[in-house]
Amino acid sequence: MNMLCHGEMPIDTENDIVMARKSVREAAVSLGFGVTDVTRIVTAASELTRNIYVYAGSGIMRWQSINENNLGLELVFEDHGPGITDITLAMEPGYTTGKGLGMGLPGTKRLMDEMEIMSEIGKGTTICIRKWLRR
Ligand SMILES: Nc1ncnc2c1ncn2[C@@H]1O[C@H](COP(=O)(O)OP(=O)(O)OP(=O)(O)O)[C@@H](O)[C@H]1O
Numbered sequence: 001m002n003m004l005c006h007g008e009m010p011i012d013t014e015n016d017i018v019m020a021r022k023s024v025r026e027a028a029v030s031l032g033f034g035v036t037d038v039t040r041i042v043t044a045a046s047e048l049t050r051n052i053y054v055y056a057g058s059g060i061m062r063w064q065s066i067n068e069n070n071l072g073l074e075l076v077f078e079d080h081g082p083g084i085t086d087i088t089l090a091m092e093p094g095y096t097t098g099k100g101l102g103m104g105l106p107g108t109k110r111l112m113d114e115m116e117i118m119s120e121i122g123k124g125t126t127i128c129i130r131k132w133l134r135r
């Protein structure tokens with residue numbers, strides 16, 4: 001069994017969101033996540049790649065298996081877009097500056113085990129999410 005995996009994928013087009021979902025699904029399945037967790041992880045990746053596409057125009061998604069006592073999957077989403085003005089506000093369900101429902105970020109936090117947002121106005125945004133195989 002292949003216990004190590006990593007990769008990266010540029011997010012430039014709407015189709016890249018589809019490709020990102022596919023890569024994340026494969027990585028999560030190969031690590032041994034069950035169907036429910038695979039769906040959670042893929043949904044989170046979908047929300048964060050869509051945010052990159054919509055708000056920053058382009059960016060990159062990286063994924064890697066992690067092993068700290070416990071095996072897990074870490075996904076990092078990085079863009080050099082406008083940044084998030086108020087991260088606390090952006091995490092509130094229903095908060096949107098666009099045409100969305102404002103559920104992408106709070107939904108992602110609920111679906112994953114860990115989530116960290118780093119953002120600087122005018123510089124960009126980096127979001128790291130993790131899911132552990134066993135908790
Ligand atoms: N990568 C990003 N760069 C800049 N701003 C972002 C980024 N991701 C999120 N935001 C900001 O955070 C807000 C909340 O994001 P969230 O994904 O929760 O909701 P949404 O994208 O507006 O709607 P939904 O995801 O429900 O369709 C966005 O409206 C936007 O202002």
Ligand SMILES: [Mg+2]
Nearest residue numbers: 051100104105
């Ligand atoms: Mg969103």
